[in-house]
Amino acid sequence: MTDTSDGPADAAAPSRAGRPSRRSVIGWGGAGLVLGAGAAGGTAMTLAGGSEPAEEAGAAVPFHGEHQAGIATAVPDRLHFAAFDVTTRDRAALVQLLKDWTAAAARMTQGHAVGDGAFGGLPEAPPDDTGEALGLKPSRLTLTVGFGPSLFAAGRFGLERRRPGALVELPKFPGDNLDAARSGGDLCVQACADDPQVAVHAIRNLARIGFGRVAVRWSQLGFGKTSSTTPDAQTPRNLFGFKDGTSNVSGADRAMLERHVWVPPADGPAWMAEGSYLVARRIRMHIETWDRTSLREQEDVIGRDKGEGAPAGKAREHDAPFLKAMLPTAHVRLSHPDSNGGARMLRRGYSFTDGTDGLGRLDAGLFFLAYQRDVRDAFIPVQRNLARNDALNEYIQHVGSAVFAIPPGVLDEDDWWGRGLFSS
Numbered sequence: 001m002t003d004t005s006d007g008p009a010d011a012a013a014p015s016r017a018g019r020p021s022r023r024s025v026i027g028w029g030g031a032g033l034v035l036g037a038g039a040a041g042g043t044a045m046t047l048a049g050g051s052e053p054a055e056e057a058g059a060a061v062p063f064h065g066e067h068q069a070g071i072a073t074a075v076p077d078r079l080h081f082a083a084f085d086v087t088t089r090d091r092a093a094l095v096q097l098l099k100d101w102t103a104a105a106a107r108m109t110q111g112h113a114v115g116d117g118a119f120g121g122l123p124e125a126p127p128d129d130t131g132e133a134l135g136l137k138p139s140r141l142t143l144t145v146g147f148g149p150s151l152f153a154a155g156r157f158g159l160e161r162r163r164p165g166a167l168v169e170l171p172k173f174p175g176d177n178l179d180a181a182r183s184g185g186d187l188c189v190q191a192c193a194d195d196p197q198v199a200v201h202a203i204r205n206l207a208r209i210g211f212g213r214v215a216v217r218w219s220q221l222g223f224g225k226t227s228s229t230t231p232d233a234q235t236p237r238n239l240f241g242f243k244d245g246t247s248n249v250s251g252a253d254r255a256m257l258e259r260h261v262w263v264p265p266a267d268g269p270a271w272m273a274e275g276s277y278l279v280a281r282r283i284r285m286h287i288e289t290w291d292r293t294s295l296r297e298q299e300d301v302i303g304r305d306k307g308e309g310a311p312a313g314k315a316r317e318h319d320a321p322f323l324k325a326m327l328p329t330a331h332v333r334l335s336h337p338d339s340n341g342g343a344r345m346l347r348r349g350y351s352f353t354d355g356t357d358g359l360g361r362l363d364a365g366l367f368f369l370a371y372q373r374d375v376r377d378a379f380i381p382v383q384r385n386l387a388r389n390d391a392l393n394e395y396i397q398h399v400g401s402a403v404f405a406i407p408p409g410v411l412d413e414d415d416w417w418g419r420g421l422f423s424s
């Protein structure tokens with residue numbers, strides 16, 4: 001894929017192929033004009049000549065870096081997550097797919113259309129880009145790729161010896177009611193953005209590029225982030241109405257990220273250094289039952305109060321919790337690092353509502369996403385504890401599950417997702 005539209009002049013100029021890029025179309029769309037590659041640096045230059053934080057501008061999040069974006073970066077409000085089965089048996093075709101995906105992701109996250117764009121090309125061929133994101137801002141789109149355990153199976157792509165020890169299949173937890181059709185996957189792509197159309201466009205175009213090499217196994221749309229990586233921002237609320245993400249690993253806390261989220265080189269394998277591991281769980285929340293539960297019981301179940309979000313017996317949201325003031329079955333008490341040998345993870349989940357279930361109940365819940373250095377020391381022990389004892393279990397059920405190794409970031413234009421895994 002050739003980039004036809006980089007540089008500060010491109011907002012006004014047509015691309016090399018004579019077609020405006022998605023970003024140049026954006027440029028004429030209104031006051032929030034994003035000019036050139038400067039947007040990728042974290043601030044968007046506006047026509048007025050000022051600069052505003054990427055947070056507010058719907059700007060571009062840098063694609064290249066030591067770590068993949070979409071983990072420690074600020075959490076935008078919309079998600080489209082897709083798990084893929086690799087349908088080709090040809091290793092070279094899989095490698096080419098990852099290169100093609102990387103090139104497309106580098107463009108889409110910066111607000112460009114895929115390849116030569118959505119219109120103006122050969123009338124006889126389908127356009128490179130599907131077009132529905134034309135005129136939209138980059139919207140802090142991040143695309144994060146992962147590799148599932150099944151990709152490393154013997155007899156597939158010769159990767160069985162490269163499988164990280166930490167990429168274990170999750171055990172069956174008490175109460176799990178997992179739907180195989182909503183679980184697993186050889187590959188995953190997490191698309192987060194301020195604008196749902198931008199996230200959906202990204203997954204759709206990656207699926208389209210992958211035609212004949214991968215097929216979508218399952219996907220999940222999410223809205224209303226339930227955790228944030230920016231502790232100074234207002235804590236979002238989940239569908240039970242409680243603040244969620246109060247006590248989370250902050251995306252700005254380097255020491256915590258290094259200790260609990262990024263894989264250090266010493267953990268091995270070498271290709272996973274600076275990567276992470278992702279657990280995805282589709283958790284159905286029985287909204288109607290919860291809504292008939294008294295406020296006192298709701299607060300006892302969580303271990304925090306509903307209004308302020310303060311831990312039981314404390315006044316303010318960010319007061320340190322006194323775990324013994326909570327019921328032994330309270331969710332916060334059971335999930336707290338002090339109850340789990342210090343285990344921590346970076347939660348980054350979203351609420352979902354997929355209509356109703358045929359019995360008049362909302363098919364709604366939490367699409368739980370958590371990044372960690374090693375699932376064996378984080379999600380697995382914490383979820384074991386929760387699955388056995390959490391009072392919340394009366395109101396929730398885990399119905400989908402997947403785990404992925406998240407490789408490190410793409411360093412520059414010559415690099416691609418998974419290069420370390422497939423090289424040497």
Ligand code: HEM
Binds near residue numbers: 242243248304
């Ligand atoms: C639908 C399911 C769930 C709901 C509604 C829920 C809700 C909450 C709420 C309201 C809090 C308190 C605010 C906060 O600090 O974020 C919390 C904390 C937490 N939850 Fe969950 N949660 C759910 C599932 C899970 C799962 C599956 C895990 C991990 C296995 C988990 C791990 C945690 C952790 C680690 C904390 C922070 C505890 C602390 O350090 O104080 N949660 N959750």
